[in-house]
Amino acid sequence: MTLYDYFRSSAAYRVRIALNLKGLSYTSHPVSLVDKAQQSPAYQAINPSQLVPTLETEQGYLSQSLAIIEYLDECYPETALLPSDPWQKAQCRELALSIACDIHPVNNLRILNYLTQELGVSQEDKLTWYHHWLQQGLAALEARVAARQANQPSTFCCGDTPSLADICLVPQLYNARRFELDLSPYPTLVRIDAACQKLASFAQAHPDNTPQ
């Protein structure tokens, strides 16, 4: 499989982790967002949304990181990335979507560029925007995960094996650190992130280990 990838994209980073957890080999094809390679006609033919990632499978091209990961989980059920119980699964998706819908899209590169280039927002106000949505989202996530851990302690967000929720958490905290957010209010999330980082599947997917 070929992954149309960008080393610093949270969404692409999620898919790299999932592919590694499944033990699936893939080729990373860099699409440089800073060079606007995602806007090229060739890439638009693959992904009209002009976003990364896109996974080229035997069936065709698929975009949207969570759709890709759920697809991989169905086709390659070994090392399940979602709990099998419907309620546990729903709670795992809830955590993942609270990152993928409530935090990540608002702080995407295209949004930050629009703020500064189209609306003339200062670098300082852009950083305040970034931290604001991140803090709101992470505070809610910490509250949810800490409450669940109080009832049933576990190594990762949804049990003792990594799941879709952890796959979304780790790239989000990577970006939070890049933008120098103080993570001390989120001790449960930081502890789970550290447990993930110890796994080769997560470490190998890190932006520092990804072709640019």
Next chain:
Amino acid sequence: MTLYDYFRSSAAYRVRIALNLKGLSYTSHPVSLVDKAQQSPAYQAINPSQLVPTLETEQGYLSQSLAIIEYLDECYPETALLPSDPWQKAQCRELALSIACDIHPVNNLRILNYLTQELGVSQEDKLTWYHHWLQQGLAALEARVAARQANQPSTFCCGDTPSLADICLVPQLYNARRFELDLSPYPTLVRIDAACQKLASFAQAHPDNTPQ
């Protein structure tokens, strides 16, 4: 079941459609976003993200519209909201997520309020922002759906029964019309939206038919 709801919220509107399609009865409990009811301590205890919707089920509270709809689809498999074939299902989720992650979060009420109240953006620039992300997102969606319809014509986005993709499309186009976006560049989406509106499950979920 009780749905913590807001009549104009796209995400809540999605869940209302899904509940209706499944034939599940529920009570709509309004959470007025304009009155900031979502920030009350009572609501935060139910949903720390301070967003709607939240569904109260026998198992507990669940937020995130797509997590809720997938949960309902697993617990009440009659009138399936996702195709059973993994690749078809992945493509359906791709369409739904391209609305839920790429369009909706960026044009949410809290974002629009931040633009005007915190960043001093004018009403005109706010509307330009709204239309910009909507146009980008709908153009990509039209391209994807039209390409699939060219291969395999169908009444709805993913076949001849409504799916998760249609459930996300209809509220997004409702909001596009509210903000007076010209929908003529998206004829396939408009045609599918019209087919959905003819169904009672969609019509009964409309904001005009929802308690405020």
